[in-house]
Amino acid sequence: MRFEWDDDRDGLGRDFRRLGEETLGKDVAERDRAGVFSREDWLACAERGLFGLMLPPEYGGAGRGAVDHVRAMEGLGRGCRDNGLMMAIGAHVLAAEVPIWKFGDERQRRAYLPGLAAGRLIGANAMTEPGSGSDASSLATTADRDGGFYRLTGRKLYVTNAPVADLFVVYATVGRHLGFTGVTAFLVERADVGVSVKEQAGKMGLRTARWGEIELDGCRIPASRRLGAERQGGAVFAQTMAWERSLLLAPWLGVMEREIEACVRHCRRRRQFGRHIGHFQSVSNRLVDMRVRWELARMLLYRAAAELDRDGRAPTATIFPEAGKLYVSETAVEVFTGLTQLYGALGYSSEGDTERHLRDAVGMTISSGTSDMQRVVIAGKLGITWPDTETTDTDTATDADTASGARYPGDTRTETSGGAR
Template structure:
């Protein structure tokens, strides 16, 4: 894994950091209305953020996952609107990526350029009332009817749903098949039988709109099935690997900015005749914040590198787990550094903490990340029954080990 960035990669990192500083104006006010700023989304589109992972033939630079992670860290370093960053990530990694990976040539031509330049907003719809962490236990149905499918079911907690133009919807063609029956579909807004409603009020990430979608015999052409029938579980696994690896890359930049602010505060705030940074309780806390950031950064970059190499690994889950939990602890520590000021509504530390709490749930809870890692490591595999041991003479004897 080479982290010796090229001049072009460094320039993009800095350019997106500068872009981020122009985004998120009046974020505290928009939090109260739970609204995403359309102008900020369009600025990101015009700057090429949405198209970062797209091949040149579809309007993007075709950056590697590792280069995307570094670029998005720069955006997060400048941008104070974490909800916007999560909404961008859901659009890129849960919609653009699966269309890029599994779409037909016609689907790619139809959707990728528009997703990349901001004409279309994407949303990924899988979670249901009884299918959260166990995402593949969904009950939404897809019934074949000639050259179309009739989709029925309800999805909730769908990031970008209120503003989305294109939904990737997962439904089963046969509930008796379990996860093997899950199939993915591309559903356009305005499709008859599709209803979109805003979701409940959130604790954090309030500028990343979410909602609930209901499908009542929503007729979708078979040409908008994404991938093969019953391939939904494979598509979801691939999508989650990319999303878990990269959706929190901007949060690395957010933590970096918070640490820089804490350093500046510790060097200027005077108590008992000296700056608070001269107290070990404060300086050591900030050092721990930096260590957590470096751990999360290296795990994120390793996960991105594995994606680039096509290596299945535990690093997507490790990156999601460590970055989300590091963010929560870092922003808790920031509140301690700032004291009463950090507990004030509308400050960066307070808002960042509320936003970070949500990252421990989205893309799979922290507990689910550990469970998936345990499965990949073989810890939770069923024990194999050993064959009976045999003596040299051919008769059974001794312990089977």
């Protein structure tokens, strides 16, 4: 495994760090309080090619890999203080662009990907409902075939980007009796008849990434806007979640590194009891632990990205998407909780960034599946939750069992989402 960057990737990180430092998030504190999304900053990212970084050139992209995406977003996170903006970018690229790129037909790709890559269109992913989040087999949104059309009826909640989105990847069932196997994906445009979008109540953090509710009232869309085959929605969603879980936390590598370094400088200046506070082991040990966890988080996330580049498709059989998402998100919460303690009242005050980063970090443990759900999925992939049978000795389960496609409770959950989306 290489631990150094070539000039190309190093330059990519530096360029997006500079964009974040010089252009983005100048009024983030005010916009965070008001819950305002910056269209200007969004377009600035689009102009630098961020949204199309991984897409093939024929669809307006740069044809780069997942590791390049992480490097770019890590750089952006290092420079940009608007975590909500970076969350909105992740939802757009990973949960809207990726499924169209991987499962769309040529007409769909050419119709939507260039606009999404250029930032002219904003994408969103609609799965969560009032009665289902992690349990996608309980979807209540229905898709009834009507000749060459489908009629979609249902309600989606907590859809990141919904208030500003032009295109939604919507998951519905073609038969509720089919459970998870009936799930099918569709491309729904904001202007379609029968679509209404409204903003939902304010949230604890990530406030500059707006979220909302989508009501589908017999929305009639052509069958040509079905994404993938009928009843293939589970596979679409599984791939989407694997990409999102692998890459969504990339900006937080940069955010954490910047804020840890800033706190080190603070601890070298701040004096109490006649000494710089960094001389107290309770302070220095906390900073050391933060740095070590950050290093481990970084390696794990880049490993997940490397798996994507190696296979070309999200490796849903490995633990890296869920492990990366779980570890990096929980590390971010621990880091900003620790920084709050080290800064004291200043860290708790809205005068600084620390309390906002902590609120935002908590949201990252929920989006794309809660930490508990990541553990459930990983347990399933390890075979821990293999179902009870007449043979109760679970140690007899072999690699051949899992390779044969045998299902177990955790396996089905690799295809579901446990958080607000």
